[in-house]
Amino acid sequence: MILLAFILFPLIGAFLAWASAAVHASLPRWVALLVMLAGLILAAGIWIQPEPASIAGADWRYVYHQPWMPRFGISLSLAMDGLSLLMIVLTFFLGALAVLVSWDEIQDRTGFYFFNLLFVLGGIAGVFLVMDLFLFYFFWEVMLIPMYFLIGIWGHGHRLYAALKFFLFTQAGGLLMLLSILGLYFVHGASTGVYTFSYAELLQTPMAQSTGRWLMLGFMAAFLVKLPAFPFHTWLPDAHTEAPTAGSVILAGLLLKTGAYGILRFVLPLFPEASHAFGEWFMLMGAIGILYGGQLAYAQTDFKRLVAYTSVSHMGFVLVGAFAFNELAYQGVVMQMITHGISTGALFMIAGVLYERLHTRELEKMGGLWAALPGLGTITMVFVMASLGLPGLGNFIAEFLILAGSWQAYPWIAVLAAIGLVVATVYSLRIMQKVFFGISLKEFKLKDMSLREAVMLLPLVIVIIWLGLFPQRVIDTAAKGAPSVAFQNKDK
Amino acid sequence: MSTNDLLALLPIILLCGASVIAMLLVAVKRNHRVMHAFTVAAFIVALLALFRQPDTMPYVIAPLFVVDKFALFNTGLILAAGLSVLLLSYNYFEQREERKEEYYILLLLATVGGLVLLSSRHFISLFLGLETMSISLYGLIAYLRTRERSDEAGIKYLLLAALSSAFLLFGMALVYAESGTMDFVGIGQYLKGVNEAPVAVVAGFGLMLIGVGFKLGIVPFHMWAPDIYEGAPLPVAAYIATVSKGSMLVLLMRFYRDVNGYDYTILWWVFAIIAMASMFVGNWLALMQRNVKRLLAYSSISHMGYILIAFLAGQEAGQEAVMFYLVAYVITSIGAFGVLALLSDSLNDAEMLEDFSGLFWRQPWLAAIFTAMLLSLAGIPLTAGFIGKFYVVAAGVSSGLWLLLALLVVNSVIGLFYYIRLVAVMFQPLESVPVRKRLPFFGVFALSALMLLLLWLGIYPSVLIAMIRDMMLSMG
Numbered sequence A: 001m002i003l004l005a006f007i008l009f010p011l012i013g014a015f016l017a018w019a020s021a022a023v024h025a026s027l028p029r030w031v032a033l034l035v036m037l038a039g040l041i042l043a044a045g046i047w048i049q050p051e052p053a054s055i056a057g058a059d060w061r062y063v064y065h066q067p068w069m070p071r072f073g074i075s076l077s078l079a080m081d082g083l084s085l086l087m088i089v090l091t092f093f094l095g096a097l098a099v100l101v102s103w104d105e106i107q108d109r110t111g112f113y114f115f116n117l118l119f120v121l122g123g124i125a126g127v128f129l130v131m132d133l134f135l136f137y138f139f140w141e142v143m144l145i146p147m148y149f150l151i152g153i154w155g156h157g158h159r160l161y162a163a164l165k166f167f168l169f170t171q172a173g174g175l176l177m178l179l180s181i182l183g184l185y186f187v188h189g190a191s192t193g194v195y196t197f198s199y200a201e202l203l204q205t206p207m208a209q210s211t212g213r214w215l216m217l218g219f220m221a222a223f224l225v226k227l228p229a230f231p232f233h234t235w236l237p238d239a240h241t242e243a244p245t246a247g248s249v250i251l252a253g254l255l256l257k258t259g260a261y262g263i264l265r266f267v268l269p270l271f272p273e274a275s276h277a278f279g280e281w282f283m284l285m286g287a288i289g290i291l292y293g294g295q296l297a298y299a300q301t302d303f304k305r306l307v308a309y310t311s312v313s314h315m316g317f318v319l320v321g322a323f324a325f326n327e328l329a330y331q332g333v334v335m336q337m338i339t340h341g342i343s344t345g346a347l348f349m350i351a352g353v354l355y356e357r358l359h360t361r362e363l364e365k366m367g368g369l370w371a372a373l374p375g376l377g378t379i380t381m382v383f384v385m386a387s388l389g390l391p392g393l394g395n396f397i398a399e400f401l402i403l404a405g406s407w408q409a410y411p412w413i414a415v416l417a418a419i420g421l422v423v424a425t426v427y428s429l430r431i432m433q434k435v436f437f438g439i440s441l442k443e444f445k446l447k448d449m450s451l452r453e454a455v456m457l458l459p460l461v462i463v464i465i466w467l468g469l470f471p472q473r474v475i476d477t478a479a480k481g482a483p484s485v486a487f488q489n490k491d492k
Numbered sequence B: 001m002s003t004n005d006l007l008a009l010l011p012i013i014l015l016c017g018a019s020v021i022a023m024l025l026v027a028v029k030r031n032h033r034v035m036h037a038f039t040v041a042a043f044i045v046a047l048l049a050l051f052r053q054p055d056t057m058p059y060v061i062a063p064l065f066v067v068d069k070f071a072l073f074n075t076g077l078i079l080a081a082g083l084s085v086l087l088l089s090y091n092y093f094e095q096r097e098e099r100k101e102e103y104y105i106l107l108l109l110a111t112v113g114g115l116v117l118l119s120s121r122h123f124i125s126l127f128l129g130l131e132t133m134s135i136s137l138y139g140l141i142a143y144l145r146t147r148e149r150s151d152e153a154g155i156k157y158l159l160l161a162a163l164s165s166a167f168l169l170f171g172m173a174l175v176y177a178e179s180g181t182m183d184f185v186g187i188g189q190y191l192k193g194v195n196e197a198p199v200a201v202v203a204g205f206g207l208m209l210i211g212v213g214f215k216l217g218i219v220p221f222h223m224w225a226p227d228i229y230e231g232a233p234l235p236v237a238a239y240i241a242t243v244s245k246g247s248m249l250v251l252l253m254r255f256y257r258d259v260n261g262y263d264y265t266i267l268w269w270v271f272a273i274i275a276m277a278s279m280f281v282g283n284w285l286a287l288m289q290r291n292v293k294r295l296l297a298y299s300s301i302s303h304m305g306y307i308l309i310a311f312l313a314g315q316e317a318g319q320e321a322v323m324f325y326l327v328a329y330v331i332t333s334i335g336a337f338g339v340l341a342l343l344s345d346s347l348n349d350a351e352m353l354e355d356f357s358g359l360f361w362r363q364p365w366l367a368a369i370f371t372a373m374l375l376s377l378a379g380i381p382l383t384a385g386f387i388g389k390f391y392v393v394a395a396g397v398s399s400g401l402w403l404l405l406a407l408l409v410v411n412s413v414i415g416l417f418y419y420i421r422l423v424a425v426m427f428q429p430l431e432s433v434p435v436r437k438r439l440p441f442f443g444v445f446a447l448s449a450l451m452l453l454l455l456w457l458g459i460y461p462s463v464l465i466a467m468i469r470d471m472m473l474s475m476g
Helices: A002-020 A027-048 A082-105 A110-129 A133-142 A144-154 A159-192 A209-226 A235-242 A245-270 A272-299 A303-322 A327-358 A374-388 A394-409 A411-435 A451-469 A472-479 A482-491 B003-008 B010-028 B032-049 B069-094 B101-118 B123-141 B148-179 B184-193 B199-216 B224-231 B234-258 B265-287 B292-313 B315-343 B364-378 B384-398 B402-426 B441-459 B462-475
Strands: A062-069 A074-080 B059-061 B065-067
Touching: A002 A027, A002 A062, A002 A074, A002 A082, A002 A110, A027 A082, A027 A110, A062 B462, A074 A082, A074 A110, A074 A133, A082 A110, A082 A245, A082 A327, A082 A451, A082 A472, A110 A133, A110 A144, A110 A245, A133 A144, A133 A159, A133 A245, A133 B384, A144 A159, A144 A245, A159 A209, A159 A235, A159 B384, A159 B402, A209 A245, A209 A272, A235 A245, A235 A303, A245 A272, A245 A303, A245 A327, A272 A303, A272 A394, A272 A411, A303 A327, A303 A394, A303 A411, A327 A374, A327 A394, A327 A451, A327 A472, A374 A394, A374 A411, A374 A451, A394 A411, A394 A451, B003 B010, B003 B059, B010 B032, B010 B101, B032 B069, B032 B101, B065 B069, B069 B101, B069 B234, B069 B315, B069 B441, B069 B462, B101 B123, B101 B234, B123 B148, B123 B234, B148 B184, B148 B199, B148 B224, B184 B234, B199 B234, B199 B265, B224 B234, B224 B292, B234 B292, B234 B315, B265 B292, B265 B402, B292 B315, B292 B384, B292 B402, B315 B364, B315 B384, B315 B441, B315 B462, B364 B384, B364 B402, B364 B441, B384 B402, B384 B441
Parallel strands: none
Antiparallel strands: A062 A074, B059 B065
16 A cells, blocks of 8 residues: 555546645645655655565565456555665655755746646556556656656757657657567467466567567667666757756656666666677666767757766666666666756756756856855765766765676676766866856856755755665666566576 | 337437437428537437337347347447537538538437447348438438538549448358358357358458448558548538447447348458558558648548547457547547637637647647647657557457557557647647637537546546446346
């Protein structure tokens, strides 16, 4: 039941927020914030608790099962292991911050805005919890429409173009995944006589080598687009740049993670053979993404676009690590998913804070802001350092683990990926230089961070440092997840 | 005729009687409100008559009719569709100055034709039903005579429908000449008896396909659709899109099954090519439209293509998928046209993209309904269209139609593009503070009910799925 709460909280909250707008225009904000905080407390409560005995031999902490469409063997089946738990905590943490980010930025149609915001978050929470492939696709799609509205209605200049591009890319990938899900369903049904979408049942599906490979590619189509991996990344810079700040935070911090989560949860365990067969190629794809994204990031003059391309680069590490097939890289991938969510989310928030003051995202029009905004500058410094992988901050741990893990698998790809760290240093430092150092073009008279902005940025700073110094807590939690079990079996 | 015969045909008989009474009502005194109320009542009574049926199913009334669960289910569907169209019609016609009352007589008659098609098992009843429906539709399409495009649409439909009927008749004649029977089941038995179907029969089927294809509006027999959707009164367009196409589809399914159509590879390929062409032509041309009526016309062509994929998948799953998709399609089409009808004023129909600009801020409820309908057409979750598309894909995968499914995916993405574009138009910011138009109660009520149904089927489709399964299993 507690799992259902994570999905229903935001979904019901969404309707409440919309309805509350009729009473007062600022009420939806409070509704949204309360819903997110309630979810966060609930999720954190589970995390702090000592681990309960595992259920049904697997590492599930909680499971929930309820038939939905028996005709197709579809059930409302939810489960939470270490990986899902971490992702749920991240979802509600960033969700609460996203509400705070929108506090002043969104002034018109607040009801419908927070409806969409909460609905996206509900869909994302669903993706992280469901254990039924039909339902997974269902939530996968549920995320899209409200995100489309968030970008399309409250975005910047080219918002309609960006929203449509985002929508079409992800939808095309999603439909291919649907074909694969159905293929798997019928392959499983034909060989065992049981037609079901249940994840646990489908895990042990015997299938011909070529069938498995095709089905795996269908799944990967959706996840690579969402991740996004080169060359399927072109929707991302547009969507991230044009979205309102909260939209960017959710896109970068959570939506991209659903792609990574999909690979870890579904592709690797469902198609072990095909994953090994194609593993090298996906790792290479990831490495190219790291370098290509980094290079493009360096060439950008728009703050948000720059950060968007760093996402392409950082998510390349996820792809490299996921297909390295060892414990070390897997831990790194989970760390990367979390730290990237935190650090990139923070950078987008900073972009939003700057935009509110300067009304521009052009790096060329900024410069010398340190004098005016020392507080914001310090915080930016922390996240720029995180982004370039400075030891002591979360991202370093993540990228180090991935590199160490992938070195064991394919040294050459690890070398390529490691070059990415150099590129990261260059583009990250450029942010600092262009925005906060150098000569200011004009005398800025700007207010430093307000209380609200401090409240939303400081927790991120604390978390990223905590993750850098004490990563063991996260790694221990993530160790109890389906894919890690798969790796262990393979190594023995 | 026994009592049971009459009971089985009760919905048809009731509507026939209602149309006669309606005619007399007009003769006594013209009153739009009375006429509307009477027709609505007739539809509701006919719907209720569905619950009073002979116990033995299927119930054959030789030689023309068969009443089985399949026919009953679809009779319910068509009557409900007709009823929804009726509820949306009142305000639309009330605004216009032409005489309104005959519209209801024609609508009753057209529905009678549709119902006859649903339970016909014989060429004669097929043709009678088809012509009853077509001839009423000529009148309905050209009903608003003073408007420029309605004559054009009416004449176009008259000529093309007459032509296609001629093809159909000739096809039937050829099949009859060879097989010596006009009974669907009889033809099936005859074909089982001969090793290879004679050329005349194959040619006959081909000619019949033209007639059927025309009514379904599938490529290459689709040319009429956009012009007629554009020229016809909006409720009539909704009616053609749902009742006319739906009853023809049901007839096709029955005929195909009775003559064992799935045994013929050549027929399969003909339908496969038609399905592919319908998807691509429909979606591609819909992309170019700035007129929402034409857009919906092209989109309905492509939806027929999707349905044909499920039809081709055959087996249980395929037939179930066709039925589910048809239900979802009927709901969404009436919903979409209904929104257009409610937005139209006495002079112009709301049909250009510009008419919908900022609708969400002017008429939030209507815009929400329209968005739900469009998203359902696009196959987005939480709507019936999603489950329908899922059903079609599932049926296709189970029969291994990978090529057709790959094309369906491509087309879904193309489709998404223009549906979403329309949604985006509705969410555009407004320049000026709008004057809110008062909306008619019945229209909003019907549309709200349709939207709830759409969401209900999207979230909890098990009830409908169980119904369809039960009906399909009972047919054997």
